[in-house]
Amino acid sequence: MTAPATVDTGYEVVIGLEVHAQLLTRSKMFCSCSAAYTTAPPNSNTCPVCLGLPGALPVINRQAVEMTVRTALALNCEIPPFTKFDRKNYFYPDLPKGYQISQYDLPLSQDGHLEFDVDGVRTRCGVTRVHLEEDTGTMHHAGDVLQEATSSLVDLNRCGVPLMEIVGEPDLRSADAAREYLVRLRQILVYIGVNDGNLEEGSLRCDANVSLRVRGATELGTKVEVKNMNSFRAVHHAITFEIERQARVLDDGGALVQETRGWVEARGATVSQRSKEMAHDYRYFPEPDLPPLQLGRDLVESIRAAIPELPEARAARFSSQYGLSAYDAAVLTGVRAEADTYEALVDAGVSAKVAANWQMGDVAALANEHHVALADSGLGVGGLAALLALVESGAINGSTAKELLSELYIVGGDPAALVTERGLGQVGDAAQLAAVVAEVIEANPKACADFRGGREAALQSLVGQVMKATRGRADARMVTTLLRERLSG
């Protein structure tokens, strides 16, 4: 199923995304329990603190604060010198304390932005704030549907896992732009090592606030919050659906209701969950169990200094420094480890273009096939560099290198030694090749005649014959030169 095309409704679309990202910390936000909640038996990663037992108190996870600051800086946010935690109060069985420790009026960061291209047009979306809070537990309902469940089970393993909320400004003007923002944001989060980017499993979650207004209007229309979108595709579909639904209501002279709607994948529609009247009053107030946090400038600057070069900047540098096309540069920098591998290959002496071709071609195919990246493979970056050096020096030709690559990818080994051992060295001796070329000319009079008659393609079949005769080891360039000399002689 392909994404539906964005329909021009005649209204201006206004979209803002709220993204929740679980942080890749070892322990939970306010206690020392492991944050690895998916693999543990239900309610095993718990303690008095994350169970909300009477008398237990929270202690801030330093690593979570640092990761949030790292994210905020990567999104060009300001880090105020003073920040605090607040309690967000509501009752639900997956929230054992009856409140979530979050941040209200003094978040860890604010006033950032993210820039990206939408169909070749440079787009900028403001980032209102990035703040830190704790995740809730999970509920398992007996029966598929909550409303029909006769009982529910609560698992508090996830409860207290550090959660970062990234609130975007309502600067997005289409479903495409919203998806692109999310793609870019996810890429950065994964790049800087704070989140695993898994929308399907919910370690990265996205809610969208969608509203329409007549073009040229300055006031925002009634907004609808759309939840439960578990993929980029779902985000795009749900927003598109919501734009069309709202446009229909407005076209019919109706009024929109401020509400929360859930995306139901199976129905391809958003469904009303909660109206504004039913919205909670969260009664935020400063968390009295935690003193305000004062982040020293030194700490912030040291975190800033440790942020890796971000994908977009790195792609631009790859283009200019290595002479790569914009496309190649974007592909090679999309995943941080891949970009690191590329630069390691170049550092090891492989020419920029050759490294790019191999990495995006045969190496990518093998990595896919074996589910092992080059850096983690038996051959490794060093092995591939050594292999490509043999090509570069003319010791072996390209097709031999391809065979060796696929043979050595998993098991590893010294390519040069193997070439010697098996006699795979390229036949580049002019006298030796001249003899083979002569035999091939003798045996293929028709092709020779065709070539002489101006059919260039005939030469390729003759080259192929020479390669066959040398079991692929001949230097193809030299063979071509020799054939041309002889046939035009």
Added chain:
Amino acid sequence: MSSAGLTAAAMAAALRRGEVTPQELLADARAQVSRLDSSLNAFLALTDDLADRQAERATEMLRDDRLGAGPLCGIPVALKDVLCVEGYPTTAGSRILENFRPPYTATAVQRLIDAGAVPVGKTNCDEFAMGSSTENSAYGTVGNPWDVERVPGGSSGGSAAAVGAGMVPISYGTDTGGSIRQPASLCGVVGFKPTYGRVSRYGLIAFASSLDQVGPFAHSVEDAAVAYAVVAGNDPRDSTSVIDAVEDPLSALRDGVRGMRLGVPREYMGDGLEAGVRERVTEAIRVLEELGATVEEVSLPSTELGLSTYYIIAPAECSSNLARYDGVRFGMRVERPSLTETYLRTRDQGFGNEVKRRVMLGTYALSSGYYDAYYRRAQKVRTVIAREFDAVFETVDALVCPTSPKVAFTTGAIQDPVEMYLNDALTIPVNLAGLPGISLPCGFSDELPVGLQVIAPRLQDARVFRVAAAYEAATEWHRHRAPLVAA
């Protein structure tokens, strides 16, 4: 002869002279409890196994010098039932926590256990420490050792009565708005509220997090200082606990008050005081003057705002702190077909009226549209109150004043909640400012104890003990025991 009514210092000395064993002290404590508690109801549960184990451990520690037995080693103590002790019932005086046994131990309790103290049991208190008479306990009222028909004060009434009745020489309570000092005053014992953050709150069932503080009851200032020192100090599990090292509270105990400047806040000697209380406290201040302190009247103009400020902030925090009692994971559950009904019925039947009143007050104060008018404003007034104390402490070293405006009243006599709240008018500002304060006996009015309150700047806990010890050394009030102590 029973050790009932002795100070911990006297017991510790007897232990070291070999005149008594921890087991004998424990047996005396149990005998006193079994003789008196049917009329006092100070204890909600006895921690018999733990006490026996600790008595044995204390014996071991006292026998071997290398084990570093401290002053509380082998001394029976009682714990307010808001302090978690692993495996033992911890109810906070509430029906909703009936049968709740925490799987962990509070830091303060662990420090007592490590010091070889012998926890005899858990003491009765107002439900979730909300009250000034211990009449809000779900498990019955507590008698005052001086007159069992009267209240012991609250909310730590059980702990105050347990010391006042000679059941244990040391007990621990918590003070959110006066819940240690006021019952100490009403029961004729010493009660100390440390600087906020001096004693870890980890494992203390929260009422109002920014105000709660654990502290001791004792028969003497020295005992209180010792009991405080054992539990004080930074705890990485409580982020609000003070990091600076604790000043030895015993160091200045014999320094006297000569040359000290003491202030008497005008607003604390106002019309609300009973005549007998005013007379005893005035006499006590004169004693301190005779001991060489200079005494002057000072003013804390926002004192009268303390009560209303407190009754915004404390309920606001409590409304959130008590949200976890929802019947889902622990404690009482009244199961109903729907989740919402289960929440409502559980909390309706589990909580008493005063708790419900404060949860409602706090929920209202934090509600959208009311936050600025109530909670935010209260926080601002709280800051003003703290600054007024700071200003006064520019000119005086400590403050002396009454602890409670009245002596112990008859159980059931006060029905109006606001009238009840007035009992804490002189103690609440100290909590709002996070200061250390003590109440110590300074005589009697109509044969009922009167308490003198000493207040010092933040982290000057040792100074509180110094002033209190000087007064105590010059008077005999601390030697008086309620008649029922001796059989």
